[in-house]
Amino acid sequence: MYRLMSHRVIWNGSVLVLASVLAAACRQAAPDTAAGGPPGGGMPAMAVETLTVTPSTIEQTSEFIGTVKSRRSVTVQPQVEGFVTRIAVTSGARVNAGAVLMEIDAGRQEATVATLEAQRAARDADLAYSRQQSARLKTLLDAGAVSQQEFDQAAATLKAGEAQVAAIDQQIREQKVQLGYHRVLSPAAGIVGDVPIRVGDRVTNSTVLTTIDDNLGLEVYLQVPVQQAPDLKLGLPVRLVDDRGETQREAKVTFVAPSVDPATQSVLAKAALDSAGGLRNDQYVRARIVWRAEQGVKVPVVAVTRVNGRYFVFVAEKGAQGVTAHQRALDVGPLVGNDYVVLKGLAAGDQLIVSGVQKIGDGQPVAPTPAGSAPAAAPAAPAAQK
Numbered sequence: 001m002y003r004l005m006s007h008r009v010i011w012n013g014s015v016l017v018l019a020s021v022l023a024a025a026c027r028q029a030a031p032d033t034a035a036g037g038p039p040g041g042g043m044p045a046m047a048v049e050t051l052t053v054t055p056s057t058i059e060q061t062s063e064f065i066g067t068v069k070s071r072r073s074v075t076v077q078p079q080v081e082g083f084v085t086r087i088a089v090t091s092g093a094r095v096n097a098g099a100v101l102m103e104i105d106a107g108r109q110e111a112t113v114a115t116l117e118a119q120r121a122a123r124d125a126d127l128a129y130s131r132q133q134s135a136r137l138k139t140l141l142d143a144g145a146v147s148q149q150e151f152d153q154a155a156a157t158l159k160a161g162e163a164q165v166a167a168i169d170q171q172i173r174e175q176k177v178q179l180g181y182h183r184v185l186s187p188a189a190g191i192v193g194d195v196p197i198r199v200g201d202r203v204t205n206s207t208v209l210t211t212i213d214d215n216l217g218l219e220v221y222l223q224v225p226v227q228q229a230p231d232l233k234l235g236l237p238v239r240l241v242d243d244r245g246e247t248q249r250e251a252k253v254t255f256v257a258p259s260v261d262p263a264t265q266s267v268l269a270k271a272a273l274d275s276a277g278g279l280r281n282d283q284y285v286r287a288r289i290v291w292r293a294e295q296g297v298k299v300p301v302v303a304v305t306r307v308n309g310r311y312f313v314f315v316a317e318k319g320a321q322g323v324t325a326h327q328r329a330l331d332v333g334p335l336v337g338n339d340y341v342v343l344k345g346l347a348a349g350d351q352l353i354v355s356g357v358q359k360i361g362d363g364q365p366v367a368p369t370p371a372g373s374a375p376a377a378a379p380a381a382p383a384a385q386k
Contacts, residue, residue, distance in 0.1 A: 058298065063288045067283070069220075076186070079205065082104040096189045220287055304330070311329070
């Protein structure tokens with residue numbers, strides 16, 4: 001009996017010792033609220049940056065690839081056929097309207113003009129004789145020496161001669177115009193483009209000799225899909241943007257085609273530019289048409305998380321227990337720059353958390369600071385006691 005009791009006492013003593021050890025361990029593991037831990041042993045507040053949600057102007061835009069065209073761009077083609085005998089300009093040269101660009105062999109045309117002029121000289125001699133004959137017969141008719149019929153025949157011959165000379169004059173004028181086409185003149189002032197031909201090349205009416213471009217009076221051609229054509233109207237803002245999406249030039253729609261291009265099922269819209277500004281004819285540009293502008297809310301992309309196809313943000317809300325993060329579901333619209341357009345889920349005045357959104361959870365305490373503000377200075381270390 002004594003041995004059994006002694007064993008039981010020893011066992012009870014082990015239990016007491018183990019309980020004492022566990023109690024001491026728990027006391028050591030408990031947070032020391034006096035040392036700066038949160039009251040009641042709760043989760044510490046996480047430092048985050050916030051933005052105050054404010055309404056702003058949101059533009060509904062569509063981006064297109066436009067082509068810059070000059071209203072003063074001309075393609076030069078010959079009006080006669082022949083061999084090029086002289087090229088008077090070089091690519092890149094600036095010329096005035098009427099300047100000689102090149103010459104085409106005009107030997108055959110010059111011979112044609114010379115032949116017509118010789119024929120006119122012969123007709124002039126015949127016409128002079130007919131005038132003399134008519135005047136002579138008029139005198140004889142008045143004296144009764146010839147009949148009226150003979151005088152009428154002479155008068156008819158004179159009129160026929162005059163008509164023949166007039167016809168030859170018209171032919172000479174026409175052939176001289178043709179002769180002038182052998183000197184290719186600039187139809188407008190501007191800069192000479194590429195000259196693909198050389199002296200000695202034979203050209204026809206369909207040969208492109210060069211182009212004359214003037215970067216004044218530029219327009220941007222935009223092919224707008226027919227589905228968006230009902231929204232096209234004169235005066236809509238058009239913005240030319242660079243590779244980063246920043247606006248470089250602004251213009252307005254000045255023309256909307258009344259018909260649809262059957263090949264592309266698009267409607268042509270033009271926007272006139274005030275100045276060249278470094279743009280060139282036939283250059284491709286990125287252009288945005290601003291359809292409308294409305295008041296709305298935007299949020300930075302970095303503040304939005306996507307889960308199972310839905311979009312969420314965290315907002316900082318102040319309550320009885322302090323400031324905590326709460327998750328909100330959003331309906332978002334198109335992406336504008338680095339911001340989402342919010343259709344539903346946020347209101348003006350909400351404190352949107354924009355940093356650390358991947359590390360916080362719903363209901364977690366947070367310590368918000370305005371985004372972009374300088375961080376608070378760390379407290380100085382206490383001086384060592386002597």
